[in-house]
Amino acid sequence: MIEIANFKTVKITDIVCDFNGTIAKDGVVLPEIKGLFEQLSKKYTLHVITADTFGSVHSQLKEYNTNIKVLSSDNHTKEKAQYVSTLGADNCIALGNGNNDKEMLRLAAIGISILGDEGCAKDALLSSDLTCKHIIEAFDLLLHTKRLVATLRR
Secondary structure (H helix, E strand, O other): OEEEOOOEEEOOOEEEEEOEOOOEEOOEEOOOHHHHHHHHOOOOEEEEEEOOOOOOHHHHOOOOOOEEEEOOOOOHHHHHHHHHHHHOHHHEEEEEOOHHHHHHHHHOOEEEEEOEOOEOOHHHHHHOOEEEOOHHHHHHHHHOHHHHHHHHOO
């Protein structure tokens, strides 16, 4: 349970991450992600949701303890939001950087936009509760939740 004064109290069970621009660059998982995923998977169920632009998500994440969802509809924004909703949005943290992440970021209990090498779309930024300049910083917030509390309390 994470109690954030004058914001909300949440019981997070699932973390939903976009792939490219969030935990990967040009279809390749960032080197720091594996160790962080191993730590996070002890506390949370991990999900990666992606359009799989580079066709590499399954090969890149084959050794990771994560659920992979490759988008199949013609409305990725809606499909990502539906995925978070199906998991139980009140128990999810969502992370992403693209326009198609905006609704899952807004819907999740806590939405974190990532301002990485690909940048961050305005709609993702405005739909999130907070922004991190790199995924490592965002994951550190989830491993050390008092940092998350310090940022979001009002």
